[in-house]
Amino acid sequence: MRRLRALLAPLAVIAALAVACPAGAARRESDKLPPTRVRDLNFGDVLFYYFQGPDKDLEAITRIEAYEHWGLLSHHRPEADLLLGSLYLDLGLHNAAGAIFARLLTPDVPPGVRNRAWFYLAEVWYERGYLEKAEQSLARIEGRLPPQLEAQRTHLLSNVLIRLGRDEEAVRLLDHWQGPPDWLAYARFNLGIALIREHRLADADRALAAVGTLVTRDPELATLRDRANLAIGYAHLQQHDAAAARPALERVRLEGPYSNRALLGMGWADADLGDYRDALVPWLELQRRSVVDAAVQESYLAVPYAYGKLGAEKEAASSYENALTSYGAEGQALDAAIARVESGKLLTGMLAGNAKAGRYGWYRQLKTLPNAPESRYLYDVFAGDDFQAGLANYRELGEMQRTLTEWSSSMDAFGDMIDARQRAYAVRLPRADRLLGSGALDRMQRRRDELASRLERIVREHDVAALGAPDQQARWQRIRAIETSLAAAPHDAKTDGLRDRLRLVKGVLYFEMDAAFNARVWRERRTLKDLDLALHEAEERWIRVERARRSVPTNTGEFASRVAGLETRIAALQVRLASTRAKQGDYLAQLAAGELAEQKQRLAAYRVQARFELASLYDRAASREDQAQTPPAAQKEPPR
Amino acid sequence: MKLSTFRALLIGATILCAALPSGAAPAVPEAAPSTAAAAPASPAADAASPAGSAGTSAAGSAPGTSAAGPAGGSPPVTQSPSAADTRALDEEAQSLKKDVVDLNRDLYVLEEELLYPANTQVAVFLSMDVGSFFGLDSVELKIDRKEVANYLYTPREVDALMKGGVQKLYVGNLKTGSHELVAFFTGKGPNDRDYKRGASIKFDKSIGAHYLELKINDRQHRLQPEFEIKDWGE
Numbered sequence: 001m002r003r004l005r006a007l008l009a010p011l012a013v014i015a016a017l018a019v020a021c022p023a024g025a026a027r028r029e030s031d032k033l034p035p036t037r038v039r040d041l042n043f044g045d046v047l048f049y050y051f052q053g054p055d056k057d058l059e060a061i062t063r064i065e066a067y068e069h070w071g072l073l074s075h076h077r078p079e080a081d082l083l084l085g086s087l088y089l090d091l092g093l094h095n096a097a098g099a100i101f102a103r104l105l106t107p108d109v110p111p112g113v114r115n116r117a118w119f120y121l122a123e124v125w126y127e128r129g130y131l132e133k134a135e136q137s138l139a140r141i142e143g144r145l146p147p148q149l150e151a152q153r154t155h156l157l158s159n160v161l162i163r164l165g166r167d168e169e170a171v172r173l174l175d176h177w178q179g180p181p182d183w184l185a186y187a188r189f190n191l192g193i194a195l196i197r198e199h200r201l202a203d204a205d206r207a208l209a210a211v212g213t214l215v216t217r218d219p220e221l222a223t224l225r226d227r228a229n230l231a232i233g234y235a236h237l238q239q240h241d242a243a244a245a246r247p248a249l250e251r252v253r254l255e256g257p258y259s260n261r262a263l264l265g266m267g268w269a270d271a272d273l274g275d276y277r278d279a280l281v282p283w284l285e286l287q288r289r290s291v292v293d294a295a296v297q298e299s300y301l302a303v304p305y306a307y308g309k310l311g312a313e314k315e316a317a318s319s320y321e322n323a324l325t326s327y328g329a330e331g332q333a334l335d336a337a338i339a340r341v342e343s344g345k346l347l348t349g350m351l352a353g354n355a356k357a358g359r360y361g362w363y364r365q366l367k368t369l370p371n372a373p374e375s376r377y378l379y380d381v382f383a384g385d386d387f388q389a390g391l392a393n394y395r396e397l398g399e400m401q402r403t404l405t406e407w408s409s410s411m412d413a414f415g416d417m418i419d420a421r422q423r424a425y426a427v428r429l430p431r432a433d434r435l436l437g438s439g440a441l442d443r444m445q446r447r448r449d450e451l452a453s454r455l456e457r458i459v460r461e462h463d464v465a466a467l468g469a470p471d472q473q474a475r476w477q478r479i480r481a482i483e484t485s486l487a488a489a490p491h492d493a494k495t496d497g498l499r500d501r502l503r504l505v506k507g508v509l510y511f512e513m514d515a516a517f518n519a520r521v522w523r524e525r526r527t528l529k530d531l532d533l534a535l536h537e538a539e540e541r542w543i544r545v546e547r548a549r550r551s552v553p554t555n556t557g558e559f560a561s562r563v564a565g566l567e568t569r570i571a572a573l574q575v576r577l578a579s580t581r582a583k584q585g586d587y588l589a590q591l592a593a594g595e596l597a598e599q600k601q602r603l604a605a606y607r608v609q610a611r612f613e614l615a616s617l618y619d620r621a622a623s624r625e626d627q628a629q630t631p632p633a634a635q636k637e638p639p640r
Numbered sequence: 641m642k643l644s645t646f647r648a649l650l651i652g653a654t655i656l657c658a659a660l661p662s663g664a665a666p667a668v669p670e671a672a673p674s675t676a677a678a679a680p681a682s683p684a685a686d687a688a689s690p691a692g693s694a695g696t697s698a699a700g701s702a703p704g705t706s707a708a709g710p711a712g713g714s715p716p717v718t719q720s721p722s723a724a725d726t727r728a729l730d731e732e733a734q735s736l737k738k739d740v741v742d743l744n745r746d747l748y749v750l751e752e753e754l755l756y757p758a759n760t761q762v763a764v765f766l767s768m769d770v771g772s773f774f775g776l777d778s779v780e781l782k783i784d785r786k787e788v789a790n791y792l793y794t795p796r797e798v799d800a801l802m803k804g805g806v807q808k809l810y811v812g813n814l815k816t817g818s819h820e821l822v823a824f825f826t827g828k829g830p831n832d833r834d835y836k837r838g839a840s841i842k843f844d845k846s847i848g849a850h851y852l853e854l855k856i857n858d859r860q861h862r863l864q865p866e867f868e869i870k871d872w873g874e
Contacts (some may be wrong), residue, residue, distance in 0.1 A: 041872065044806025051800035058744065065745040066752070091726045093741070128730065129723065359738050386726050393733040400740045407747050414754060540816070544759065544847060562750055569743050573736070576739055580729075580736050587721055587729055594720025 039075035042067045050083065054090060058403070061087045078104060092392060094124050098133070105140075107469070115141045119153055126160060127385050135160050158190045162197070168196040182283035185211050185221055185443055189228050196235050205244075208232040212251055225251070226258040233265050242272035260286060260295035267302055276306040291326050292376050294599075297606055300326055304613065313617055317561045320614040327607045333582040334600045337374035346374060347585055351395065374596065381595045404570050404577070411567050418559050425556065432549050441535075442541050455524050464513040467520035472513055479506045540628050660841045744807070752811075760813040761849040764789070764821065768801040770858040774835060775828035776864035779854065781810055782822040788812055809854070823854050825867055841869040848874040 038044040046067065049060040064084045073080045085100035101121055105114045122137035138157050144150055154177055161170040174191040178184065192208035211228035214221060225436075229251040236245035245271045252262035263282035270279035280515045283306065286299035290546045304319035340346065351373045381387050458466045483504055489495045721729075756763075764781060776798050781789040787809040788822075793801075801807060822840040829835025843852065851872035861865040 038767075038804065038806055041763075041806055042805070042808075044765065044767060045808045047803070048797075048800050048807045049807030051803040051805045052796050058741070062744045062748050065741070066748045069749055091737060091741070092730075093738055095731075095734055096738055129726065273697060365864055367845070386721075389730065390726075393730070393737075396737065397733065400737065403744065404740065407744075410747075410751070414750065417754060434650065540847070544816075548759075559754060562746075566743070566747055566750060569746075573740055573743060576736055577740070580732055583729060584733060587725070590721050598720075 003607075006528055040067075040073050042072040043076040043080060046073075046080065046083070050087070056091050056365060057087050061091070063257065078109075078163070078357060089121070089124050091396065092128075094121070094128060094130070097121065098125075098137075111142055115143070115145055116149070116227050117148060119145065119156075122153075122156060126156060128389055129385065131160050131164050135164075147180060148183075151179040151187075154179065155183060155186055155190070158187065158194070162190065164192055167194040167197040171198060171200075182218070184222065185224055189224055189231075192228060193231060195405065196231065201235055201239060204235060205232055209248070212248055222253065223256060223258075226253055226262070230258045230262055230265070233262065233269075237265060237272070240272065242269040245269045260289060260293045264295040264298060264302070265307075271302075272311075273308065276309040280306045280310075290376075291330050294602065297327070297603065298331070301610060301613070303608075308613075308617070313621060317614060317621075319619050320610050320617065323610045324607060324614070327603050327610065331600065331603050331607070333373065334377065334596055337377055338596045338600070339594055340372065340374055341589050341596060344585065344589065346592055347374070347391075347394065347588060350391065351398075352547065375590065377596055377599055378592050381592055384591075387591050390584055390591065394581060394584040394588060397577055397584060401574065401577045401581065404574055408567075408570050408574075411563060411570065414559075414563050418556055418563065429549070432545055436542075436546060436549060441538060444535060444538070448528070448535055451531070452528055455521070455528065459521055462517070464510065464517045467517060468513040469516075472509060475509055476513070479509065503515045524599060642659050669779075683748040685801050688802065701856070704817065748775050756813060756849075758849050759847050760815070762810075762812055762814045762819075762845060762852070763808055763849065764810040764823075764852045764854065765806050766809045766854045766856070767806045768798075768856045770802075772824070773830050773858050773863060774856055775832075776825065776856065777827040779809065779826070782823040782824075783812070783814070784819055785822075806853070814850070816847060818842060818844050821852055824865070825856065829865065830863060835865070837865070839869050841871060843871050846874065850874060 038047070041062070046060050046063050049056040049063060061084060064073070064080050064087070068077075068080065081100055081104055084098045087099065088094070088097035097229070098121060101117050105117050109117075118137045118140040122134045123138060125131075126134035135157070138153060138160070145153055154173065158170045158174050161167070161173065171191060171194045174187050174194065177187050177191075179187065188207045188211045192204045192211070195204035195207060208228040208231055211270070212225055212232060214225045216222055216225065229248040233245045233249035233252075236242070236248065245265065248267060249262045249265045251447060252258055254263075263286050267279040267281075267283040267286075270276070271281075280303060283299045283302045284337065286296050287303060289296045291297060291300075300319070300323035304316040307313070307316035307319060375382075457463070465473060468476060479502060486495060486499050486502065719760040762783075766779060768776065772811075776793050778790065778792045780787065791809060797807070820840060820842045822838060824836060824838045826834075826836045837853070841852065843850065851874075853872060854868075855868045855870060857866045857868065858864075
């Protein structure tokens with residue numbers, strides 16, 4: 001019997017549930033589970049597709065459902081259902097998955113399995129923005145999970161609470177929480193954020209400083225450290241405490257993803273302290289970076305602002321003009337990007353660039369960004385859960401369209417097959433009906449029974465002549481006839497002599513037949529056995545013919561109506577697929593275009609401000625020139 | 641592991657670090673800890689605001705759009721979809737996908753019932769246990785001396801078999817009565833040498849679906865693979 005190393009008992013549970021976490025890891029995790037055995041080959045077939053990865057998820061789902069329909073998974077029913085739930089999750093059908101879990105995760109299921117199921121379901125709901133459902137799923141976890149998972153659970157719950165605006169609850173959850181070191185850093189960070197939102201800056205400072213001063217080589221933790229420093233730095237800046245902000249901002253790495261914002265903040269901290277010359281250092285550094293970044297864009301205004309404060313109006317004016325040029329060029333690039341997105345080129349490029357990504361499964365996120373002008377503006381949008389999930393939906397709906405198109409072409413073949421079967425039946429049915437109506441099998445059975453009873457009589461009566469060879473039987477008949485004749489003849493020497501000779505001949509013949517009798521009985525019995533076998537086979541065939549005959553009218557008719565019904569469903573779903581996919585495409589384009597539009601608006605605002613400041617500068621310069629040209633007496637006039 | 645990012649829009653005085661904790665940064669390699677969705681929440685929009693406004697307020701004409709919005713106040717050209725839109729579309733997609741999944745099942749059931757009626761159906765499965773001594777490349781199947789399948793395996797399929805999957809290698813129709821199945825396994829044997837072995841079985845097909853399983857096992861004490869055929873019967 002097969003031994004699986006994949007899943008625990010119940011078999012598919014963890015593998016199933018593991019799908020809800022990042023797919024690769026989840027499937028790997030299943031390897032750690034105790035071995036179990038496949039008792040229904042068809043369940044093994046489902047696993048064969050499941051283990052091949054997300055590309056085969058739809059195939060695995062189809063097979064589970066079909067095998068359950070035929071009752072072929074009787075030994076694996078709960079596991080198969082849980083596996084189905086997990087595959088639903090992978091396909092983004094979290095409502096259906098949630099319903100399965102709610103039904104199957106009863107107290108009969110081991111608590112560890114149950115808890116993991118609820119945890120992974122919560123994760124999926126959280127990522128798709130169903131925060132209340134995520135919280136409900138987390139609440140169904142009983143007791144404590146293994147340390148790493150427990151840490152993830154706490155973390156997930158704190159995220160849910162923060163996103164729901166329940167910061168105080170998040171603070172209570174995280175305040176004294178202890179866990180594995182890496183997760184502790186995340187917990188401190190989240191605690192800091194919740195505290196900032198609760199306007200408890202001093203407490204937030206302590207929590208975030210703990211993260212912001214981490215010594216680590218882990219790139220992810222280093223990024224978290226930057227985020228913590230940036231958050232606390234900006235929180236202090238907001239409170240006009242530039243001196244407190246500076247050390248935190250200085251800790252942000254110069255080349256990290258948050259360096260631009262940190263440099264901008266550093267400049268503002270210096271400016272807030274009145275040190276405009278120092279403020280110019282980070283801001284000028286920013287101007288050497290890509291103008292796509294909002295912090296860099298703002299630096300184009302900040303630099304001339306600082307020049308202005310330092311009295312370098314000429315440099316300030318030049319910088320404002322430089323800002324206007326940069327903003328103008330960037331605005332044109334944004335317009336082109338918006339036009340491309342609105343023309344639908346975004347998705348085309350995205351799908352082409354990720355052709356090797358899985359056909360199904362919403363965890364199949366973008367591996368590479370399309371090499372398109374708009375990509376550089378949309379990193380954050382592409383990274384967002386909404387976009388990722390929407391893109392997965394878009395791709396999957398397209399694959400489903402293709403799948404149904406393939407089925408659609410098969411339907412014609414099915415129709416032809418049913419027609420051919422009906423024609424064949426039209427020819428064969430009369431023949432079958434004649435045969436079934438002939439009662440031939442019953443007649444044969446009766447003949448066999450007669451034969452058997454005759455043999456029994458022969459054995460019982462030891463009728464050796466009945467089994468004699470044909471010549472023996474002929475001779476035996478002649479002897480019996482002569483015997484009868486002699487019985488009526490008078491007794492004299494001649495007839496008595498004949499009687500003696502006849503008795504001798506009869507005795508010899510009887511002896512011959514008797515000697516062969518047992519062998520002949522054995523042979524006859526064997527013949528009878530062979531006849532029984534043949535009759536049994538004929539009977540089976542007869543039953544099959546009868547069964548097939550009975551099923552003919554309903555069978556072909558039922559198939560024909562099923563084909564017709566399915567064709568209608570395919571056509572209706574193709575329409576819905578096309579419509580929903582188009583909506584999904586529009587939605588993705590809206591997400592991207594909305595982001596681009598926001599960036600454009602921001603840029604427009606910067607341009608307005610740059611123009612205004614430049615005009616003000618020129619005005620001030622012009623008025624100074626006027627004042628310089630006006631006689632001293634006139635200069636003493638009060639300004640209007 | 642997905643690196644969490646927060647969506648930051650620096651608009652003058654405001655850093656908009658939206659609390660979207662689990663955004664996966666594209667093209668960023670995954671790393672431990674495997675937080676996935678459990679990446680940390682991000683600084684809230686208003687709480688972690690930068691001090692652009694500090695400079696701004698002091699100067700009166702500081703750069704940046706201190707109003708945290710476009711100076712002109714015109715509505716955005718294109719609005720991003722709302723959360724309600726997102727959810728409604730997601731619900732619609734879910735419902736549609738479920739309908740397609742159901743239809744797919746019904747189509748599969750029809751196809752199987754039409755092509756392989758239970759009375760005549762015969763199915764041959766293939767399974768592997770461990771597989772240390774044999775790397776499977778292909779399997780050729782003959783029923784009653786007629787080739788019915790010749791399957792070449794991909795690494796992914798072999799991997800799935802090694803993990804415990806059982807492949808339904810062949811489904812067909814057979815009359816009742818006695819039949820013979822012969823299977824030839826080709827691949828790499830011990831010491832990475834080309835390896836081809838056969839196995840055969842005679843079986844009696846009666847009414848009802850008949851299952852046979854080709855099993856590839858490791859025979860530890862002989863350090864050789866072993867090929868068997870198991871008759872699961874009806």
